[in-house]
Amino acid sequence: MTILYISISGNTRSFAKRLQEYAEQQHTSDSQNPLIQLKEIHENFPLETEQDPFFVFVPTYLEGGNGVDNGDQEILTESMREYLAFGDNFRKCLGVVGSGNKNFNRQYCLTAKQYAAQFDFPFLADYELRGTSADLETIYTILKNSTD
Numbered sequence: 261m262t263i264l265y266i267s268i269s270g271n272t273r274s275f276a277k278r279l280q281e282y283a284e285q286q287h288t289s290d291s292q293n294p295l296i297q298l299k300e301i302h303e304n305f306p307l308e309t310e311q312d313p314f315f316v317f318v319p320t321y322l323e324g325g326n327g328v329d330n331g332d333q334e335i336l337t338e339s340m341r342e343y344l345a346f347g348d349n350f351r352k353c354l355g356v357v358g359s360g361n362k363n364f365n366r367q368y369c370l371t372a373k374q375y376a377a378q379f380d381f382p383f384l385a386d387y388e389l390r391g392t393s394a395d396l397e398t399i400y401t402i403l404k405n406s407t408d
Contacts, residue, residue, distance in 0.1 A: 309347035
């Protein structure tokens with residue numbers, strides 16, 4: 261299974277790599293459990309057409325306001341949106357996982373929710389900051405079940 265992600269502060273990268281390690285452990289105990297391939301999208305990443313289905317992991321960075329009624333302008337993660345729009349890559353996306361800081365209330369994971377609405381794929385799960393061990397287990401199970 262492939263995960264495309266964008267990481268600004270390192271939290272999403274950390275979670276994705278820990279999730280990949282968790283998948284390797286699960287695969288070792290039962291080869292039916294899929295491994296995870298990671299692909300980091302960044303500002304200067306070349307636009308290309310994705311060949312295989314994938315999941316997207318995206319943090320939330322918004323400019324101003326409360327993120328719902330006003331000020332929900334996405335910043336810093338636009339390269340993922342551009343990548344999804346390029347060549348209709350979004351059609352191969354199986355769903356999005358969002359991360360953020362719960363201190364931001366209604367803005368928590370808003371970028372992932374906006375992607376799900378814009379591109380019409382499911383918002384699968386969320387985790388806060390770098391996530392917990394329980395988040396790894398839960399999200400891995402959700403991803404695994406979404407590929408069936």
